Amino acid sequence: MDENYLDELNEQQRAAVEYCDGPQLVIAGAGSGKTRVLTYKIVHLLRLGYEPWRILALTFTNKAAKEMRERVEQLVGGAVASKLWMGTFHSIFARILRANAELIGFKSNFTIYDSSDSLSLIKMILADMGLDKLAFLSGPRKGQKKYKPSAILSAISSAKNALISPEEYVRSKDLLEIDARDNRPELYAVYRAYRDRCVVAGAMDFDDLLYYTNVLLRDNPDVLRHYREFFSYVLVDEYQDTNFAQHVIVTQLTRESGRLCVVGDDAQSIYSFRGANIRNILDLRKTYSALSIFKLERNYRSTRNIINAAGSLIDKNSEQIPKTVYSENETGALIEVVKCYSDFEEAYQVASRLSQLKMTSGDSADEFAILYRTNAQSRVLEEALRKRNVPYRIYGGLSFYQRKEVKDAIAYFRLALNPDDDEALRRVINFPARGIGETTLAKLTRAAIDGNVSLWTVIQEPDRYPAGLNAGTLRKLDRFAGLITEFVQADRKGADALELATRIIERTEMLKMYLHDSTPENLSKQENLQELISGVKGFVETRVEEGSDSMSLADFMAEVSLATDQDSDSGDASEERVTLMTVHAAKGLEFNNVFVVGVEEELFPSAMAQDSPAQIEEERRLMYVAMTRAKKFCMLTYAGSRFRNGQTVCCRPSRFLRDIDQRYLRLATNDNLGDDAPKVRPTVNYTASMAGSARSLNSLRKVQPSSGAPQSFRRPGQMQPSAGKPASDVRYALHSVSEVAEGTVIEHAKFGRGAIVNIDTAGPDPRITVKFENTDTRTLMLKFAKFSIVGTE
Numbered sequence: 001m002d003e004n005y006l007d008e009l010n011e012q013q014r015a016a017v018e019y020c021d022g023p024q025l026v027i028a029g030a031g032s033g034k035t036r037v038l039t040y041k042i043v044h045l046l047r048l049g050y051e052p053w054r055i056l057a058l059t060f061t062n063k064a065a066k067e068m069r070e071r072v073e074q075l076v077g078g079a080v081a082s083k084l085w086m087g088t089f090h091s092i093f094a095r096i097l098r099a100n101a102e103l104i105g106f107k108s109n110f111t112i113y114d115s116s117d118s119l120s121l122i123k124m125i126l127a128d129m130g131l132d133k134l135a136f137l138s139g140p141r142k143g144q145k146k147y148k149p150s151a152i153l154s155a156i157s158s159a160k161n162a163l164i165s166p167e168e169y170v171r172s173k174d175l176l177e178i179d180a181r182d183n184r185p186e187l188y189a190v191y192r193a194y195r196d197r198c199v200v201a202g203a204m205d206f207d208d209l210l211y212y213t214n215v216l217l218r219d220n221p222d223v224l225r226h227y228r229e230f231f232s233y234v235l236v237d238e239y240q241d242t243n244f245a246q247h248v249i250v251t252q253l254t255r256e257s258g259r260l261c262v263v264g265d266d267a268q269s270i271y272s273f274r275g276a277n278i279r280n281i282l283d284l285r286k287t288y289s290a291l292s293i294f295k296l297e298r299n300y301r302s303t304r305n306i307i308n309a310a311g312s313l314i315d316k317n318s319e320q321i322p323k324t325v326y327s328e329n330e331t332g333a334l335i336e337v338v339k340c341y342s343d344f345e346e347a348y349q350v351a352s353r354l355s356q357l358k359m360t361s362g363d364s365a366d367e368f369a370i371l372y373r374t375n376a377q378s379r380v381l382e383e384a385l386r387k388r389n390v391p392y393r394i395y396g397g398l399s400f401y402q403r404k405e406v407k408d409a410i411a412y413f414r415l416a417l418n419p420d421d422d423e424a425l426r427r428v429i430n431f432p433a434r435g436i437g438e439t440t441l442a443k444l445t446r447a448a449i450d451g452n453v454s455l456w457t458v459i460q461e462p463d464r465y466p467a468g469l470n471a472g473t474l475r476k477l478d479r480f481a482g483l484i485t486e487f488v489q490a491d492r493k494g495a496d497a498l499e500l501a502t503r504i505i506e507r508t509e510m511l512k513m514y515l516h517d518s519t520p521e522n523l524s525k526q527e528n529l530q531e532l533i534s535g536v537k538g539f540v541e542t543r544v545e546e547g548s549d550s551m552s553l554a555d556f557m558a559e560v561s562l563a564t565d566q567d568s569d570s571g572d573a574s575e576e577r578v579t580l581m582t583v584h585a586a587k588g589l590e591f592n593n594v595f596v597v598g599v600e601e602e603l604f605p606s607a608m609a610q611d612s613p614a615q616i617e618e619e620r621r622l623m624y625v626a627m628t629r630a631k632k633f634c635m636l637t638y639a640g641s642r643f644r645n646g647q648t649v650c651c652r653p654s655r656f657l658r659d660i661d662q663r664y665l666r667l668a669t670n671d672n673l674g675d676d677a678p679k680v681r682p683t684v685n686y687t688a689s690m691a692g693s694a695r696s697l698n699s700l701r702k703v704q705p706s707s708g709a710p711q712s713f714r715r716p717g718q719m720q721p722s723a724g725k726p727a728s729d730v731r732y733a734l735h736s737v738s739e740v741a742e743g744t745v746i747e748h749a750k751f752g753r754g755a756i757v758n759i760d761t762a763g764p765d766p767r768i769t770v771k772f773e774n775t776d777t778r779t780l781m782l783k784f785a786k787f788s789i790v791g792t793e
């Protein structure tokens with residue numbers, strides 16, 4: 001162990017690390033070393049003789065857990081670090097639940113449903129209850145279904161996070177009243193049915209992992225006592241984002257012993273939509289009367305300009321704990337604010353500035369992040385980066401495990417471990433095709449619901465649960481059941497993950513199916529399945545190296561099923577790549593260079609927050625989180641128009657740009673971005689007043705979000721394409737010859753992206769010759785060619 005670890009802390013941090021006499025809250029701003037304190041405190045506890053397997057450290061993301069583990073490993077060595085109970089709330093409590101599943105009516109092999117499983121189950125229940133076809137709403141939620149599956153799921157999630165069971169739900173007058181007002185009086189019944197079907201399937205969703213941990217600790221005093229005594233110290237990062245269910249677990253485990261250290265920053269509370277409650281941190285003293293509060297005041301992460309700019313932004317929030325922050329870092333560059341004409345141009349500008357900065361700074365790709373408010377914004381950015389051959393890694397989008405062929409294979413893995421898993425069974429009962437159609441599945445479902453058993457039980461016991469199927473269908477089901485049984489038995493006989501996974505892929509003939517024809521799509525599916533097998537192989541090899549015998553398919557799945565939507569990434573982790581992620585996923589992380597894109601009203605802050613001052617404050621905190629990820633360089637961009645939800649909409653700059661003290665900002669225009677920057681001209685679509693680009697920050701400040709955009713940012717009739725009019729009419733426009741030049745890159749309405757290689761003005765009608773990326777070079781008459789200008793080559 002490195003004996004000098006305390007020297008790597010400042011005085012305040014050191015005091016927080018060394019204090020082990022009672023419950024402790026460390027509250028401090030971004031970049032002040034809260035996570036560092038937590039990490040070093042673990043090392044300190046080990047030093048004091050605490051046993052590693054009795055220290056519990058909880059984080060919010062897998063990535064944060066991994067980083068903390070790596071740091072502890074550096075300080076105390078891998079052998080000790082691997083014994084710590086360190087992970088996300090979900091992974092730690094899944095482990096505890098597996099060890100005690102029988103006590104709460106589950107088996108230890110329970111499946112973890114991901115959000116698409118949950119949604120599919122909700123849809124099935126709504127259809128079964130006849131609630132899916134009900135009329136659409138009027139009023140503020142006009143046009144939405146009364147029982148919109150995603151809204152139902154989030155209502156159920158809120159109930160679970162507040163520890164409300166279906167039985168308690170139906171007894172709560174308040175909840176029933178709200179549901180009646182929202183035109184969904186049957187919500188409680190959907191919740192109950194959802195819970196029942198999950199129990200029958202031996203499945204828990206993400207919220208259940210917290211909910212059932214609470215049930216387990218509440219109903220089994222000896223189990224509670226065991227874990228209270230077992231965990232000799234509990235540490236939690238990002239406490240401002242805990243919800244009620246998490247808060248109760250933590251307090252249950254530590255209220256008596258007081259051996260608790262939590263760190264957090266109220267200014268970074270960004271998960272209230274998932275039930276996170278800032279009061280958990282503010283009221284901690286009520287639970288722990290002996291609570292000691294520690295503050296950290298020196299920021300180590302960012303330049304002074306970045307700290308000051310972020311500070312001036314968050315000052316505009318009315319509710320916050322006052323904090324002192326100082327920095328001894330250099331002043332650094334001003335924050336660049338870039339106005340773009342469209343989302344296309346924004347992506348182009350970001351990719352271009354990023355490549356330029358990468359060259360001049362010498363920073364590796366890992367030191368760059370592009371942060372956005374919504375995942376949907378990533379597509380154009382990816383395109384722009386690909387064009388410049390900048391390698392990137394995207395968090396959150398369609399991750400490897402969410403690809404169709406991988407999900408199909410994983411569904412078989414899940415069935416091998418738990419054949420009652422209805423959602424997995426539903427997914428692959430006719431995949432690869434074996435003549436078991438929708439009608440058969442509907443009949444099986446009916447029998448399963450009536451008998452309150454899983455689909456698997458109905459298939460296994462057709463006499464007891466008759467589904468009205470003919471002999472031919474029963475034979476097909478029998479063959480399918482035989483296949484699954486074979487996998488189940490192989491697992492029980494102790495096959496390791498690789499043996500079983502390989503067998504599943506072979507016996508189901510999944511890979512073979514894609515070998516039939518070599519379309520590029522099929523080839524990529526084959527590759528993905530092979531990649532999955534390599535992943536399993538890698539997993540088994542690592543376990544062998546570690547001397548562990550936990551190498552069953554269940555062990556592999558325990559890792560895979562907790563890769564959340566948010567922090568599962570695409571791509572090879574060993575390669576240096578630019579990170580693309582939502583601001584939510586970036587919590588706790590840091591990069592030398594950060595680009596925050598789409599800093600526009602209705603996007604950031606989100607359109608959904610517009611009517612609520614509290615939600616605007618949460619969005620502002622989110623912006624604060626985004627900016628404070630940057631160590632040296634931060635750029636904020638916004639566009640004049642953006643393609644969203646199938647149409648082009650005009651956008652105006654975010655109010656947050658006005659909130660930041662302008663002393664720390666520099667309005668970068670296309671002209672001063674450097675030689676590499678494209679010289680973009682406005683399309684006629686966006687008014688002439690946007691041309692020239694050198695709008696001062698002061699004029700930006702005059703934009704009044706509440707009163708709508710100023711005329712210069714919006715043209716009557718252009719905000720939304722009128723009904724029935726294709727979106728492309730708005731996105732693409734006609735251009736005059738003065739707006740284009742050789743080398744101008746355009747996005748044509750029909751032919752896509754291309755560069756102008758020649759302009760012919762000899763005849764009465766000017767013509768442009770465009771070398772398109774995905775089709776032949778074409779000569780077009782300018783007066784008929786609809787396109788948008790993306791930039792220059």
Ligand SMILES: Nc1ncnc2c1ncn2[C@@H]1O[C@H](COP(=O)(O)OP(=O)(O)OP(=O)(O)O)[C@@H](O)[C@H]1O
Nearest residue numbers: 008009010029030031032033034035036300301588
């Ligand atoms: N005493 C110190 N000496 C050197 N570097 C430090 C010190 N304290 C913190 N740092 C560095 O400052 C950066 C920010 O620290 P850390 O991530 O722990 O802050 P944080 O308070 O957890 O931030 P956030 O609120 O964003 O989660 C890290 O790179 C960390 O290594």
Ligand SMILES: [Mg+2]
Nearest residue numbers: 034035036588
């Ligand atoms: Mg942190």
